[in-house]
Amino acid sequence: MTPTKLQDRFGRVINYLRISVTDRCNLRCQYCMPLEGLTFHPKSEILTFEEIVETVQVANELGIDRARLTGGEPLVRKGLPELVRMLKRETDLKELSMTTNGLLLARQAEALAEAGLDRVNVSVDSLDPKRFREITRFGDLERVWEGIERAAEAGLTPIKINTLILRGFNDDELDRWVELTLEHELVVRFLELMPIGEGVRLKHLGGFCNLTERKEELIERYGLVPDRPERGNGPARYWRVPGAKGLIGFITPISDKYCDSCNRMRLTANGELRPCLAYDVHVKAGEAIKRGDRRAVKRAFLQAAEIKPEGHHWEVGQTTRTVMSSLGG
Numbered sequence: 001m002t003p004t005k006l007q008d009r010f011g012r013v014i015n016y017l018r019i020s021v022t023d024r025c026n027l028r029c030q031y032c033m034p035l036e037g038l039t040f041h042p043k044s045e046i047l048t049f050e051e052i053v054e055t056v057q058v059a060n061e062l063g064i065d066r067a068r069l070t071g072g073e074p075l076v077r078k079g080l081p082e083l084v085r086m087l088k089r090e091t092d093l094k095e096l097s098m099t100t101n102g103l104l105l106a107r108q109a110e111a112l113a114e115a116g117l118d119r120v121n122v123s124v125d126s127l128d129p130k131r132f133r134e135i136t137r138f139g140d141l142e143r144v145w146e147g148i149e150r151a152a153e154a155g156l157t158p159i160k161i162n163t164l165i166l167r168g169f170n171d172d173e174l175d176r177w178v179e180l181t182l183e184h185e186l187v188v189r190f191l192e193l194m195p196i197g198e199g200v201r202l203k204h205l206g207g208f209c210n211l212t213e214r215k216e217e218l219i220e221r222y223g224l225v226p227d228r229p230e231r232g233n234g235p236a237r238y239w240r241v242p243g244a245k246g247l248i249g250f251i252t253p254i255s256d257k258y259c260d261s262c263n264r265m266r267l268t269a270n271g272e273l274r275p276c277l278a279y280d281v282h283v284k285a286g287e288a289i290k291r292g293d294r295r296a297v298k299r300a301f302l303q304a305a306e307i308k309p310e311g312h313h314w315e316v317g318q319t320t321r322t323v324m325s326s327l328g329g
Contacts, residue, residue: 004061004062004063005062005063006059006062006063006064006301006302006305007305008275008305008306008308009306009308009310010260010308010310012260012261012262012263012308013063013263014062014063014064014263014264014265014275014305014308015063015064015065015066015263016064016066016067016068016263016264016265017056017059017064017066017067017068017264017265017266017267018067018068018070018264018265018266018267018328019052019056019067019068019069019070019267019328020070020071020072020074020266020267020268020269020327020328021047021052021069021070021071021072021074021077021080021083021269022046022071022072022073022074022076022077022269023040023041023071023072023268023269023270024040024071024072024073024076025071025072025073025076025101026073026076026101026103026104026138027073027101027103027136027137027138027139028136028137028138029101029123029125029135029136029137029139030134030135030136030137030198030202030205031135031164031193031198031199031202031205032197032198032199033198034198035137041269041270045269045270045271045286046269046270047267047269047270047271047286047289047290049079049082049083049086050086051271051289051290052083052087052267053083053086053087053090053091054289054292054294054297055267055271055285055289055297056087056091056093057090057091057092057294058294058297058298058301059301060091060092060093061298062298062301062302064265065092065093065094065095066093066094066095066096067087067093067095067096067097068096068097068098068099068121069083069084069096069097069098069099070098070099070328071099071100071269071328072269073100073101073103073104074098074099074100075100075103075104075105075108076104080108080112081108081111081112081114081115081117082115084096084098084112084115084116084117085115085116087116088115088116089116095118096116096117096118097117097118097119097120097121098112098117098119098120098121099120099121099122099123099162100120100121100122100123100147101122101123101136101139101144102122102123102124102143102144102145102147102148103139103140103143103144103147104147105120105122105144105147105148105150105151106143106146106147106149106150109147109150109151109153109154109156110150110154112154112156113151113154113155113156117156118156119156119157119158119159119160120151120156120159120160121159121160121161121162121189122144122147122148122151122159122160122161122162123161123162123163123164124141124144124148124161124162124163125163125164125170126141126163126170126173127141127173127176127177127180128141128170128173129141129142131169131170132144134205135164135169135170135205148161152185157185158185158186158187158229158230158247159185159186159187160186160187160188160189160229160249161177161186161187161188161189162189162191163177163188163189163190163191164191164192164193165190165191165192165193165209165211165214166193166202166205166206166207166208166209167206167207167208167209168206168207169205169206170206171206171209171214174190174214174218175221177190177248178218178222178241178248180246181240181241181244181245181246181247181248182241182243182244182245182246183244183245184245184246185245185246186246186247187229187238187246187247187248187249188246188247188248188249189236189248189249189250189251190211190214190248190249190250190251191211191251192208192209192210192211192251192252192253192254192255193207193208193209193254194253194254194277194314194320195314195318195319195320196277196278196319196320196322196327197320197322200319208254210254210255211250211251211252211255212250212252212255212256213255215239215250215252218239218248219239222241223241223242224239224240224241224248225239225240225242226238226239226240227239227240227247228247229247229249234251235251235253235258235261235262236249236250236251237249237250237252253312253314254314254315255315257311257312257314257315259310259311259312260311262276262308262311265301265304265305265308266327266328267285267328268282268327268328269328270286271284271285271286271287271288271289271290272284272285272286273285273300273301273303273304274304274327274328275304275305275307275308275309276308276309276312277312277320277327278309278311278312278313278314278318278320279309279312279320280320280322281307281309282304283300283303283304283307284300285297285300285301288300
């Protein structure tokens, strides 16, 4: 059976689902989660593995064939390799990846690969251990790099590194990251700060860094040429130093917005379908998912596509109050 295409009002085809398996995390990154006072969803509301699989099966019927596991931190969810195995065996996903902070990756990389996970993205916001600990509050950079190495050995490649660039905090590390790609098969992606939740209040640590401008500087300095990774569904635009083993990516939601090509939807850990990070518009599908009402879940996907906004207005001061960890990244 040929799947139906899931389209929004603006003709964008949605074929990519980000699946949050938990709203909990073992870090408290300053742009993502407050140190204290955050209320988590009760366990009874969190989707089970079976419920996630059935939801993805419905999504497959609508043409969604790529998914990414997110959190919070997905690896704090007990038994995650089993969910990977179920999704690979019981759905029609063409690609399944995961975004992680890497702290628990070393011990689970092999099991995730054996279960069928295709690749991982790892958030690493600084190459300096002190800075890394400052922005993550509890992070251990050495432990994260061990996880990256184990993931590479297990074949979870190409490994993508996500690094949030803040003016006055870590924007002096751009050259170090670029040079890292010369001898290593890594895809290093620079991200602009989005005004979501804790990110709105981050001025004490560092400010917004215009990566479109910084990209032009790096192109001139290194002779970067356009390129693309072997696989990927995200908004990054990729470049390579001629002869380098790795790639550099730029994700620029503020300075060079890409809403017109957005192909994604988010399923939160408690079953909300969120079509856009910039607005608190969503469809509560959790009850339908938990009672196994596939028709109602399908209607929820269609409704979420219908209310998907044309784009954000962060560039003129719009903010999003909900913390990033509860949105599914």
